[in-house]
Amino acid sequence: xxxxxxxxxxxxxxxxGFLWIGARAFGGVLPWAHRxxxxxxxxxxxxxxxxxxxxxxxxxxxxxxxxxxxxGRRWFGLTGAIVGFLGLLALPFAWVLGLAILYAxxxxxxxxxxxxxxxxxxxxxxxxxxxxxxxxPIARKxxxxxxxxxxxxxAGLLRVPLAIVLPAAALLALLxxxxxxx
Amino acid sequence: xxxxxxxLYFLLLSLLSVGGVNTVIPEMQRIVVETxxxxxxxxxxxxxxxxxxxxxxxxxxxxxxxxxxxxxxxxLIALGGFCLPAGALAYWVGGVWERFRHAPWRIRIQRALxxxxxxxxxxxxxxxxxxxxxxxxxxxxxxxxxxxxxxxRLNPLWILSGGAIAGYLAYA
Numbered sequence: 075x076x077x078x079x080x081x082x083x084x085x086x087x088x089x090x091g092f093l094w095i096g097a098r099a100f101g102g103v104l105p106w107a108h109r110x111x112x113x114x115x116x117x118x119x120x121x122x123x124x125x126x127x128x129x130x131x132x133x134x135x136x137x138x139x140x141x142x143x144x145x146g147r148r149w150f151g152l153t154g155a156i157v158g159f160l161g162l163l164a165l166p167f168a169w170v171l172g173l174a175i176l177y178a179x180x181x182x183x184x185x186x187x188x189x190x191x192x193x194x195x196x197x198x199x200x201x202x203x204x205x206x207x208x209x210x211p212i213a214r215k216x217x218x219x220x221x222x223x224x225x226x227x228x229a230g231l232l233r234v235p236l237a238i239v240l241p242a243a244a245l246l247a248l249l250x251x252x253x254x255x256x
Numbered sequence: 257x258x259x260x261x262x263x264l265y266f267l268l269l270s271l272l273s274v275g276g277v278n279t280v281i282p283e284m285q286r287i288v289v290e291t292x293x294x295x296x297x298x299x300x301x302x303x304x305x306x307x308x309x310x311x312x313x314x315x316x317x318x319x320x321x322x323x324x325x326x327x328x329x330x331x332l333i334a335l336g337g338f339c340l341p342a343g344a345l346a347y348w349v350g351g352v353w354e355r356f357r358h359a360p361w362r363i364r365i366q367r368a369l370x371x372x373x374x375x376x377x378x379x380x381x382x383x384x385x386x387x388x389x390x391x392x393x394x395x396x397x398x399x400x401x402x403x404x405x406x407x408x409r410l411n412p413l414w415i416l417s418g419g420a421i422a423g424y425l426a427y428a
Contacts, residue, residue: 135342136315166312192423194305199401201381225375
């Protein structure tokens with residue numbers, strides 16, 4: 075039943091695979107990347123996929139775009155990295171600009187603006203809900219709560235530049251992690 | 257000068273985006289709304305909404321901001337600026353990952369970044385939900401959306417659709 079993973083054979087195949095991920099990825103790319111790469115095209119195994127996601131979440135930048143670069147490189151070197159990245163972003167880029175151009179014509183319409191603002195605020199709620207979900211496993215650690223609250227107040231309320239907040243918070247968190255407080 | 261500035265800002269944002277795009281939303285908003293005044297806070301939230309209504313990675317918010325500031329070239333510049341440094345790093349680390357993926361220091365760094373990321377994601381949610389200061393209708397929509405994503409397995413697209421209806425009822 076589980077055949078060994080078979081990487082894409084050509085750059086064209088790689089491009090189309092990532093294009094297909096980008097074309098369908100409404101409401102989050104990760105599930106679609108998994109379905110395409112592991113279940114449908116079987117370019118990689120489940121364990122390999124999980125490992126690569128861990129790598130891409132460790133790195134800064136857009137996680138799935140990083141995934142396209144790392145996998146493209148593994149299979150076809152620099153060209154592969156570029157082709158995978160372009161495949162992933164081509165259709166979403168065209169789609170989102172199309173939406174923006176359409177919206178520019180309608181933004182003066184109060185009903186349309188109300189709908190779009192509602193979506194934006196609901197998306198803000200998704201941020202907050204996702205934050206709560208992620209915080210649950212570490213909610214009993216006082217240092218973790220302190221760092222979460224500190225970052226929220228500094229970046230969200232006081233609007234301190236991230237170039238200050240991030241190094242300070244990361245340093246504190248790293249010290250805590252080395253003392254096993256995180 | 258604006259396109260150059262746009263490019264430089266997004267280069268910097270790229271390297272600060274530990275944990276993904278969502279952690280730099282507060283900083284992106286601070287730069288384009290408060291520091292440069294390129295767009296209003298309300299427009300920022302609306303552009304973010306449009307980026308959620310498209311397929312693909314959430315990094316597309318960068319191209320929408322770029323487009324608003326400097327047209328098609330701006331869209332490419334902002335997206336490129338944001339993806340270039342992080343992409344180059346991913347390209348390099350992808351080749352040496354095997355060597356340190358189980359290293360204790362790497363695992364500690366990853367664990368240390370979790371609360372930092374969460375705090376910044378909360379800040380992003382707050383900034384997006386309060387384009388005109390604190391407004392009870394926005395607070396209600398955001399709270400409902402946060403509750404639903406926390407307590408059900410509903411696809412986020414349904415929650416965003418609910419936000420569309422709520423926005424219409426609240427403001428139109």
